[in-house]
Amino acid sequence: MDTSPISVLQHVFGYDDFRGPQKDVIDTLVSGQDCLVLMPTGGGKSLCYQIPALVREGTGIVISPLIALMQDQVNALRELGVRAGFLNSTLGFDQVRATEQALLAGEIDLLYIAPERLLQDRTLELLAQARLALFAIDEAHCVSQWGHDFRSDYLKLDILEQRFPAVPRIALTATADQRTRVDIQQRLGLTQSPAFISGFDRPNILYKIHPKQQPRKQLLAFLREEHPGQAGIVYCLSRKKVEQTAEWLVQQGFNALPYHAGLPADVRQNHQQRFLREDGVIMVATIAFGMGIDKPDVRFVVHLDLPKSIEAYYQETGRAGRDGEPSTAMLLYGFEDVVKLRQMMAQSQGSDEHQRYEQQRLNAMLGLCEITTCRRQALLRYFGEEHTEPCGHCDTCLEPVETWDATEAVRKALSCVYRTGQRFGANHIIDVLRGSDSEKLRRFGHDRLSTYGIGTELSANEWRSVLRQLVANGLLEVDPEGFGGLRLTEACRPVLRGDQTVALRKDLAKSRSAPKPKTGYTDDPLSQDGEVLFEALRQRRKELANENGIAPFMVFHDRTLRDMVRQHPRSLDDMRTVSGVGDSKLERYGEAFLSVLQAQAQEA
Known part of the structure; x- marks a missing residue:
């Protein structure tokens, strides 16, 4: 040769x-x-x-x-x-x-x-x-x-x-x-x-980022409405959450498996093999799972907690759609994620320079979550790649974000943080703003502050959104040494003086499934008969994989099977023109797939 x-x-x-x-x-x-x-x-x-x-x-x-x-x-x-x-x-x-x-x-x-x-x-x-x-x-x-x-x-x-x-x-x-x-x-x-x-763009991935509201309900709707029966990865920050989430998904009828470094090696290996070789398995994992994953047909990656950097987010979402087929990356994030990550970074043994750099990367990740413009443009810009036009294939492009003039609410929140001593967390600040009848507030005398009860026009969730966005926008910071206490930054001075207005994004009452994109990445769908043939080829592939003790994609990728459907080769020579069919696989599997194609042609 x-x-x-x-x-x-x-x-x-x-x-x-x-x-x-x-x-x-x-x-x-x-x-x-x-x-x-x-x-x-x-x-x-x-x-x-x-x-x-x-x-x-x-x-x-x-x-x-x-x-x-x-x-x-x-x-x-x-x-x-x-x-x-x-x-x-x-x-x-x-x-x-x-x-x-x-x-x-x-x-x-x-x-x-x-x-x-x-x-x-x-x-x-x-x-x-x-x-x-x-x-x-x-x-x-x-x-x-x-x-x-x-x-x-x-x-x-x-x-x-x-x-x-x-x-x-x-x-x-x-x-x-x-x-x-x-x-x-x-x-x-x-x-x-x-x-x-090369360019960093993955045009087949639809990026979606939502604030946490009812995370399990949001995850369930995503899996059932957008990716039923498909393989994917759900990332969690802690081992405990991995196990609880996997158990809950099984109860909901999904084929879900946990994976983290604390599991016995033989259990991890077994779960990994099942994920690679079985159809429709959902792996719930910490970031211990993933580097070098070769499974091409991962149709979605979900983050139930905030990644600590855009690099980590990009790497982990990149495990979806390696075969180039349409896939989704969904992230759910909340204020508590920021607090937890800040505290983890404060406990790091790295140098001061390294810790500062980690904080900057977390801030960039938060910024990606809170932007109202195209996610893909911001993601690629972080890696030094400029795209002049919005992608048309992320949640902010498909459902433009509503904003509101939050200047007055922001001033109330900043004043409340200042008057409570810049050492209390978001829940306490919200209780003061909403005038909650709380023993803790009375103990600190915060029921007598001028900011007590001045924020009843917003719900607790709406105030949580305000505080989260103020952290993301650099007007507040989380004290990493304490218990998530909020502190003012220099950037908030113009707002408090009345020299600067603030627009914030409106969080939807619930995360809706994104509509199909009008622009950007589109797949070339098969006809109804083509889908039937595709499933028949997948079934034959699964049989051959089981006979050889390998993962189905090691026989042929889905993309190769779709190309077989479109080209409909009638001989081994014809089969050579199908993308992904080399000499060794043609010799080993060519006849088996030709027989499926010929049987379907005879029935047509």
Whole structure:
């Protein structure tokens, strides 16, 4: 077989042509140069090192931080006919020895290794004896102290440049702002190497952000009305909330599983396997679950708590729709999230500079939640990418936000915070404003303040919205050392003096399902008969996956099955033109899917 990059792409992976900067990245690596790649999830990052590893002589070493996923990554490659393996702590002595011998014999194309294992002297000595094609450092933002998922083992990966100077290196990530990008280049010795930065936009994802009102009710409506029977991830901040939410979803009739670092390893592995291999599973998880998830048909990602940064939010929402099909990212957030995250940051052992940076990133995340303009424009602007037109495919574009002149209410709230001593939380401030009959208020003498009872025109929820937006807009701050006490900032002075008006967004009484977009991303729907055939192909795929002990998407992605429906190939030669059908899969599965297509044609 021709071993040019385009031939490998077509015959091994089954795609006609490269996307975006893939060809330039691959050519750079094949020529022996190092490079940095920033490409959104689902943009085809893995091909940027997999194809050069197959084109160049020797084995490609992939440094991946999540041991639990290596087996599935390797299985997916083996389905393509690629000789792949991994080395990690899940293997027994004989398996390790066999993999090492295969490496030295040149019988492995791609070998996945966790960073902590790579750095062991024994592993470095093993690699020094092998013929190496390249090093791929996946999830490269882990190397940066400014990255949202810093890992100390990644700091030592500069040893690759020292010990293997002739082996090209590629560092890849989907999420890195300018500061993190520079840190990656400096720490990995890539400052003189080309950087390939793709657009961050994921046009198939519909972004929706709502204030928490009745979170479980909001989640239930979202799952039943917008994504019935589909696979997705629900992120929670605490392990306890993960378990409670998963249990509650099961009670509501959903196939939901918990996942967090506190669960036994065998339970985590079982739940992960079920999520990858079964249809319609909802994984309720902390952020311990997700990095490197290869499941392409995750149709939604829900955050039931506020992420601590836009980087984290982008990374986690990016696990939806890796196959390019329409998907949704919904975030529910509340004032209590801000308090909890501020307190967690205050307890951090990081330097003062690092803590300040974390606070800035949380403020940016809050700002994204509270904006009244296009979410996608703001999200992309954070990563340095300007889009001149609103996207037409986020909640604020589809349902323009109503605002109101909140100047008088804001002055009342700020005055109340000041007169109560700038040390009480939102609930206490609201009780004072609404004139609640409370023993706590009487104990502090707050029932005698001039601000007592001056805010009865707004409900408790409306005042909560006001205070939340004042924090997001920088007019109030949360005391991280205390118990969520509110304090005035310098920015509030013009408002209190009457020199500045304030418009705030109106929170809807309930979160409505967003209408179908009029612009932006649109999918090419199948006909009614096409959907019937698509389901028949999915059923055949599931049978084949079960027979081979692999996840269904490792046989073919949904997108490949939809292409089969549209093209309706009548022979194996015809099947070669279907996107995602390479030589190995054609030989292994071609006849099975042709028989389904032919049966449907005979019935028509």
